[in-house]
Amino acid sequence: MRAIALVKKVPDTGIPLKVLPDGSDIDRSSLQYVMSPYDEYALEAALRLKDAGKLTELIALTVGDEGSEDVLRTALAKGADRAVRIQVENPDALDGLRTAERIAAWLKDQDVQVVFAGKEAVDDAAAQVHFYLAEFLGWPAVSYAVDCELDGDTLHLERETDRGEETVALPLPAIVAFDRARFEPRLPSLRGIMQAKRKPIDRVEPQGETRGAVVRVKVALPPAREAGTVTTSEFPQNVEELIAFLKEKKLI
């Protein structure tokens, strides 16, 4: 059984970001890049199935420019068998529709049974690509998975909804998008890193439009929140002040 893990290279959002003075983009001069965190969980879920002998081949796929091959190397080092990059020069100019169209166009000629994705890429936070893809391929898809298991031609996944925890069964071929999982992603081993150098990355030409219709006009930092009052009064005076504040704001 062959599976695809979708992986996207994104700026590390764990550090403060700056924007360029003209607002045209974030300041990329001192950025760190990582694999989008939810893609890490999805990839880990796929690797676990591979370790358990349930997948014969795991392919890491990205739609991006040459620089985005970093995340493919990482995926290879962790245990993916090979990688594919659908070549686009300006991945940020693609919207979810266009990205998913490119992936679907490539995927339709492949013998793939499962697609793993993140619930959203942390850069655009769009949460779109896997669902567009599901509709284009006509495959069942579920997001917010925290664990999954392959059982014959059914994918069982665990997810959380507003009414509790659930098990959902998807007949293959299927798409699963991961939230933060019940397990932590592995780090690449030294041996894995060495082996990754010999694993192939196929570069494929995209079919069709490589610009989306969604136009980004500008970016800005969110309005700064001013620090308000901080009371160091003694207890219980401080509680009294808190209640007065809540009343003044008409919250109680």
Next chain:
Amino acid sequence: MAMVVAFVESLQGELKGVARETVGVARKVADALNAEVVAFGGGRKPSDLETLGSAGAAKVIWVEDERLDHFLGAPFAEALQQLFGEDAVAFVFPATRLGKELAPRLAARLRVPMLTDVISLSFEDQAVVVEKPLYAGKVIGTFKLESRPLVLSHRPKAFMVEATDGTTAPVEVAQVNFSDGAFAAKVVEVRAKDDREVDVQDADIVVSGGRGMGGPENFKLLYELAEVLTQRTGKKVAVGASRAAVDAGWMPHSHQVGQTGKVVSPELYMAIGISGALQHLAGMRTSRVIVAINKDPEAPIFKLSDFGVVDDLFKVVPELTKRLREEA
């Protein structure tokens, strides 16, 4: 008249709090596009659907089918396409888990791009101009889109929508011919939460605890505070948690606020025993008023809170609850 469809989400036969806001956002779109709002939903039928009229809906269309009560998007996407695919000029969804699934599914069927988690919206001629958070909320992007139908999801609580007069909307029940594929994904087991707690995203007030709570048993203090706040304000109050508290197993993940949890913007957010890490702030920085209770005066949460109390939460929280109860 042209039509803007608002997807109204419900849970077990009750409209979610966000439903009225979605109708309100759809009304903003409808005003700009010279259209009227049709509210649409499905599953067990809530008894108060006609009240969506006062939020701006001209009518409500409901698909009464219990198979829709499973938080699965495929059948809804099919229903939306069948009922409105040809006619609607715009579709508005809440950026909840279900809404965020439905919007791209429908957009795929209609072959149009879409906008997720919009926090503001205006029109320039034919183009909609929206703001949405990027990079885990650290940056706000402005985007423009001209395609029709317009498909977008709005962040819950990001829009102040005023109720119009008390008019009621007529409710119609619609039939949909679902394909087998619509129900390909099957929920095989539900381990339902035993209570009917308010979801943090649906709450007007969120009282959150972090590592400072010290253990699962102490979250009782927050539930007690939430209870008096509910009594006093009549508002929806939820208990939230930081990732540290969730990772420690003190609270379920569905309560987690932050980058890997839920994004909330309530009227009041209380961070109790929470330091204010960037990833936590990503989930609550757009709250209208933020209160922090923390014994460390250097805790970063104080840099963005509107009111901070530097003290031991085990003294402050019970006292606050007690006073609010006495005053009531």
